């Protein structure tokens with residue numbers, strides 16, 4: 001039986017933590033995004049930002065995390081933590097959280113994060129908001145304070161936009177909450193969620209959504225490194241990683257790409273030809289090919305190419321949409337691109353509402369012209 005933990009006294013919990021995922025001794029890009037975002041939250045709350053790093057001989061990675069804004073890195077080392085296992089990582093994370101009591105824990109919504117986060121939240125009896133796209137601090141405004149200090153009439157004090165109004169003397173009146181925002185109802189609205197009665201508040205955050213801050217050498221050298229006393233034995237482990245096998249095919253790096261050419265249902269009359277055009281255009285630009293969910297569900301591209309709410313969130317320099325209508329779920333993953341170019345034969349397609357350049361035409365005629373023009377410009 002896994003050990004259970006208890007955690008309702010919010011006043012005992014302090015500091016923001018980021019779970020820093022490493023694979024084979026290499027930090028993941030999400031770590032830097034979350035450390036940068038966690039820095040802002042910690043500053044707003046007036047607390048420290050700590051990275052929690054699990055692995056075997058990983059202490060040397062701490063400085064890099066400091067360079068992106070961590071005040072402290074809590075290092076948990078054991079040969080049993082060399083490769084990710086749910087049992088080992090969940091036990092050590094829960095032990096560390098129970099001992100050191102952070103008020104908020106952020107975890108990247110990677111495959112590992114999506115496995116680890118809910119397991120820890122359930123064991124810690126706390127709430128986790130999955131797949132967040134925005135994080136904020138919800139500071140309560142106290143009614144008694146407002147009544148004494150505001151010139152507003154009392155009936156107008158009831159709702160203060162964007163904040164929770166709490167009456168002094170109620171339970172938890174000393175707390176402030178992590179406001180976790182994520183798409184809900186198929187992406188048709190954004191839900192802001194708080195976890196007011198339990199600690200820590202936990203969130204998994206979509207990779208690619210938060211912006212990485214600039215690396216600061218001085219901060220990297222100044223980071224405090226604390227070693228956590230890991231209590232982990234073979235008896236705690238139900239699984240053993242025998243071998244780590246790399247995927248035979250290199251997955252496409254949409255999140256890190258500067259140029260993305262995506263295809264949608266618009267290529268259906270000649271799928272092979274449409275993908276070839278997208279690949280040619282992407283090659284000319286030094287970019288990669290993405291797709292709408294239709295392109296993935298139809299088996300035209302593999303799942304790692306999907307852009308959107310249930311795919312990747314991207315912000316390249318240029319995003320070119322070929323035959324994509326611009327559904328709310330697709331836009332959720334690409335609307336923050338620096339420049340959006342859309343080619344669509346329907347001039348009322350919603351993608352044109354967010355496009356910087358819209359070309360109303362047949363993608364099979366327009367794309368070859370674009371490729372030619374780029375070739376000429378390069379020559």
Ligand code: FAD
Pocket residue numbers: 186187263264265266267291292293294295306307308309310311312322323324325326327328329330333343344345346349361362363364
């Ligand atoms: P369509 O909407 O069918 O659009 C095809 C477009 O191609 C049309 O605008 C048409 O005018 C144009 N066209 C056709 N022929 C040509 C031509 N020859 N030249 C130029 N233009 C042409 N979708 C995603 O993309 N990503 C997600 O992550 C995602 N997650 C979802 C999650 C949920 C919970 C749900 C309910 C849906 C999700 N979807 C997602 C699906 C989404 O709602 C849309 O169905 C999908 O994005 C539509 O893909 P599309 O634009 O390729 O196809």
